[in-house]
Amino acid sequence: MNIFKPTTYLIFFIANLLLYFFYDFGKAHFMNDNLFGFYPVFGFFACLALIIIAKVLAYFLERNEKYYDS
Amino acid sequence: MIAEIFLHPAIPIFLGSLLIFVLKNKDNIISIGSLLLSLFVLFSMTGEMNLIYNLSLNGSIDSSHQSLNYFSYSRLGFLFCLVYLVIAILGKLFSMYRDNYMEKALVLIYIGSAISVIFSGDFITFYIFWEIMAIASTFIIWSANTKASQEAGTRYLLIHLFGGIILLIGIVGLSFGTQDLTLRNLQGSDWYNWFILIGILLNAGAPPLSSWIPDSYPEGSYSSTIFLSAYTTKTAVFALIVIFAGTKILIYIGLYMIMYGIIYALLENDIRRILAYSIVNQVGFMVVGIGIGSELALNGTASHAFAHIIYKGLLLMSAGSVIYITQKRKCTDVGGLYKLMPITTICAIIGALSISAFPLTSGFISKSMITDASFQQGLEFVWFMLLVGSAGVFLHAGIKFPWFVFFNKNKNILAQDPPLYMNIAMILSAALCLLIGIFPSILYGILPFEATYIPYTANHVISQTHLLLFSGLAFFVSLKYLERKLTITLDFDWFYRKAGNIINSFTSYFLCAIDFMTKKISDLISYDRFAKVENYLIKQNNISLMITVILIVFAFFILLNLN
Numbered sequence: 001m002n003i004f005k006p007t008t009y010l011i012f013f014i015a016n017l018l019l020y021f022f023y024d025f026g027k028a029h030f031m032n033d034n035l036f037g038f039y040p041v042f043g044f045f046a047c048l049a050l051i052i053i054a055k056v057l058a059y060f061l062e063r064n065e066k067y068y069d070s
Numbered sequence: 071m072i073a074e075i076f077l078h079p080a081i082p083i084f085l086g087s088l089l090i091f092v093l094k095n096k097d098n099i100i101s102i103g104s105l106l107l108s109l110f111v112l113f114s115m116t117g118e119m120n121l122i123y124n125l126s127l128n129g130s131i132d133s134s135h136q137s138l139n140y141f142s143y144s145r146l147g148f149l150f151c152l153v154y155l156v157i158a159i160l161g162k163l164f165s166m167y168r169d170n171y172m173e174k175a176l177v178l179i180y181i182g183s184a185i186s187v188i189f190s191g192d193f194i195t196f197y198i199f200w201e202i203m204a205i206a207s208t209f210i211i212w213s214a215n216t217k218a219s220q221e222a223g224t225r226y227l228l229i230h231l232f233g234g235i236i237l238l239i240g241i242v243g244l245s246f247g248t249q250d251l252t253l254r255n256l257q258g259s260d261w262y263n264w265f266i267l268i269g270i271l272l273n274a275g276a277p278p279l280s281s282w283i284p285d286s287y288p289e290g291s292y293s294s295t296i297f298l299s300a301y302t303t304k305t306a307v308f309a310l311i312v313i314f315a316g317t318k319i320l321i322y323i324g325l326y327m328i329m330y331g332i333i334y335a336l337l338e339n340d341i342r343r344i345l346a347y348s349i350v351n352q353v354g355f356m357v358v359g360i361g362i363g364s365e366l367a368l369n370g371t372a373s374h375a376f377a378h379i380i381y382k383g384l385l386l387m388s389a390g391s392v393i394y395i396t397q398k399r400k401c402t403d404v405g406g407l408y409k410l411m412p413i414t415t416i417c418a419i420i421g422a423l424s425i426s427a428f429p430l431t432s433g434f435i436s437k438s439m440i441t442d443a444s445f446q447q448g449l450e451f452v453w454f455m456l457l458v459g460s461a462g463v464f465l466h467a468g469i470k471f472p473w474f475v476f477f478n479k480n481k482n483i484l485a486q487d488p489p490l491y492m493n494i495a496m497i498l499s500a501a502l503c504l505l506i507g508i509f510p511s512i513l514y515g516i517l518p519f520e521a522t523y524i525p526y527t528a529n530h531v532i533s534q535t536h537l538l539l540f541s542g543l544a545f546f547v548s549l550k551y552l553e554r555k556l557t558i559t560l561d562f563d564w565f566y567r568k569a570g571n572i573i574n575s576f577t578s579y580f581l582c583a584i585d586f587m588t589k590k591i592s593d594l595i596s597y598d599r600f601a602k603v604e605n606y607l608i609k610q611n612n613i614s615l616m617i618t619v620i621l622i623v624f625a626f627f628i629l630l631n632l633n
Contacts, residue, residue, distance in 0.1 A: 054337055058337050064557060067558060
């Protein structure tokens with residue numbers, strides 16, 4: 001099914017981002033989170049960072065699943 | 071007096087479990103009947119009658135030293151008891167086809183003791199039911215009847231007995247220190263407060279021993295995991311709210327748990343272990359809320375616990391359905407099930423959206439209270455990390471779980487939706503998630519403090535939606551790196567599963583050497599009988615390691631009391 005293809009997802013996001021042209025967040029919480037595109041950019045890079053940390057950790061800690069049986 | 075005892079909501083449940091042992095083939099009816107009776111008792115306590123019960127049931131059994139208070143009603147207790155009973159009934163519906171009356175009776179004991187902990191008014195009652203809960207849950211894990219469950223259950227029991235002893239040391243210290251064992255908020259840095267805190271945190275899955283959750287829960291049967299996920303950790307959350315609300319160190323422990331849960335879940339291959347890691351992650355949010363300790367934060371914690379129990383139950387039900395139908399439990403083995411199991415898929419997606427706090431689901435109206443409380447208290451770093459955590463939840467549970475199980479590559483597995491009652495249980499749970507999300511006032515009305523929080527502001531809806539959608543984008547961008555392999559990730563349990571063995575084999579060699587020497591001397595005495603017992607104990611590596619640790623803790627305790 002085409003709806004689950006990442007490209008469809010991407011187009012949907014870019015369309016979604018346009019909402020920011022029409023919406024004013026008002027007062028910021030911390031870190032100027034009322035700026036244009038704060039939450040999308042934050043969400044994207046936070047997740048990338050988490051994935052990178054996980055992969056680095058996997059390099060040291062990942063073992064074969066029979067590890068404890070042997 | 072006897073009539074009053076029957077008004078405790080746990081009593082019908084305990085009686086039900088006894089009845090199951092007698093009438094083995096009526097286990098489903100007895101389970102659901104006793105839970106419904108308990109729900110009736112719980113509701114009869116609210117309203118105008120409330121005060122009378124409060125007065126007559128407080129301070130009941132007098133001993134010479136300490137009066138035990140087995141029933142102390144609070145709004146928070148009502149909230150927790152309500153959600154415990156709701157998920158119990160849904161879980162019992164789901165486990166209708168599980169043919170194991172022992173497991174069903176044990177689950178009732180487990181639920182009853184969890185409810186008794188909630189309503190206990192002093193530390194001794196609290197401790198007794200706390201331990202019954204640990205033992206009952208161990209038997210529930212064992213009742214899956216696999217080799218893995220036997221081993222995991224033993225490790226689970228050892229960890230919890232260890233935690234129980236630490237808690238007991240704290241309670242004994244508290245008794246000596248203050249002569250007052252009423253369950254209350256403990257502040258201050260007396261040593262026994264730390265012991266109690268550690269004992270409770272261990273049950274909440276706090277570092278460094280978080281690994282017992284993903285180690286043991288997924289080894290339960292497809293139905294019992296739902297119960298296991300709901301009670302132990304959330305009872306610990308309840309205890310933390312009552313005893314340690316506002317203890318600042320909890321904020322950082324909670325943040326660690328949030329990150330730990332996300333990162334380990336990303337690397338995990340077993341479906342239910344992903345969800346078990348996400349329990350640690352979600353409890354982390356609650357622990358942060360308890361650490362912040364403001365009224366908004368505690369309301370957020372209580373409502374998050376309420377919402378979490380239901381959507382986590384739902385997610386584990388959908389995982390349980392997949393396991394029940396396909397007999398496969400790894401991401402690498404399943405995939406493309408959405409066409410074959412449409413109801414399960416939809417319910418799992420609703421659960422996944424709830425856990426990631428999408429607007430119109432129960433997670434949205436509860437988790438944001440904790441985030442906003444951190445903002446109100448001016449905790450910038452905490453707010454920042456909670457935001458990262460919120461994005462990460464969508465990554466590991468909100469999208470990874472449904473994607474790898476129901477979509478991804480089609481593995482050509484034969485499957486269909488599970489039988490009727492399992493479907494009903496999932497649909498009802500999913501409906502509850504949406505109901506609470508759409509009408510938050512249902513939940514806000516029963517929170518411990520007055521709730522004036524408004525979740526549906528345009529700011530909040532837009533920011534949360536964007537945060538989550540773009541977290542999803544990050545998932546698909548890096549999908550290639552997230553494909554699972556047949557691996558496990560080492561955790562703290564390595565120390566007692568591998569390193570413990572090395573230490574133990576060393577000590578057993580040492581003991582054998584001593585044995586050899588003593589045998590020469592003690593040949594005259596009937597040695598063999600003792601040798602058998604001793605050899606058996608030495609072979610139980612984990613037990614001997616844990617006893618060593620406990621002895622060290624006791625030694626420490628004795629040293630503290632030397633003046």
